[in-house]
Amino acid sequence: MLTGKHIIVTAGPTHEPIDPVRYIANRSSGKQGFAIAGALAALGARVTLIAGPVTLSTPPGVDRIDVETALEMSTAVDAALPADAAVMVAAVADWRVAPSPQKIKKGANGPPILHLVENPDILAALARNPRRPRLVVGFAAETEHVVDHARAKLARKGADWIVANDVSGDVMGGDANTVHIVSTDGVESWDKLPKGDVATRLAGRIAAALD
Numbered sequence: 001m002l003t004g005k006h007i008i009v010t011a012g013p014t015h016e017p018i019d020p021v022r023y024i025a026n027r028s029s030g031k032q033g034f035a036i037a038g039a040l041a042a043l044g045a046r047v048t049l050i051a052g053p054v055t056l057s058t059p060p061g062v063d064r065i066d067v068e069t070a071l072e073m074s075t076a077v078d079a080a081l082p083a084d085a086a087v088m089v090a091a092v093a094d095w096r097v098a099p100s101p102q103k104i105k106k107g108a109n110g111p112p113i114l115h116l117v118e119n120p121d122i123l124a125a126l127a128r129n130p131r132r133p134r135l136v137v138g139f140a141a142e143t144e145h146v147v148d149h150a151r152a153k154l155a156r157k158g159a160d161w162i163v164a165n166d167v168s169g170d171v172m173g174g175d176a177n178t179v180h181i182v183s184t185d186g187v188e189s190w191d192k193l194p195k196g197d198v199a200t201r202l203a204g205r206i207a208a209a210l211d
Helices: 031-042 070-080 122-128 146-157 195-210
Strands: 006-011 016-019 022-024 046-051 062-066 085-088 135-142 161-166 179-183 186-189
Touching (some): 006 031, 006 070, 031 046, 031 195, 085 195, 122 135, 146 179, 179 195
Parallel strands (some): 135 161
Antiparallel strands (some): 179 186
């Protein structure tokens, strides 16, 4: 059980404004992250769910903080510390632009040039934080070489586990997931499961790690 433990979960996409009507985003629905937050709360954890723009109901027993951009999510994660564990499920946009205060109009000179700026690496920053949770879990949504990319991300980010999944099909927005838990101990591959079952199983694994 996770009674007395505080766990941070991030979920959903981030939206990075281009102008008042357009933004950079991705296809993340937030379903897996919300399911994980609910499963952790069901085991007794105090869960802080930091959610990007999604249309999902807050799981029972979960404290929710809504954000829009990667910068807002980074600030919210830092403000939620200290925590015993963090499960970083959100598909954070890698880049942002300096948004225009007015809608960008079509012009005779073709499409506008967007100057991209790299967003903060929330997972890596958390892993280096002096108030680092005891267990830091990252997610890797990949379209090829899933486990190899996850191993590289594990080393690069400084996380304890990377939960990797292949999103080349209908995983983003769908209701099922096939995941691989990558750690320095090796790779644990799970069969395809409903996202709720993935969440329950992962929550149990987190509880065992924190026990």
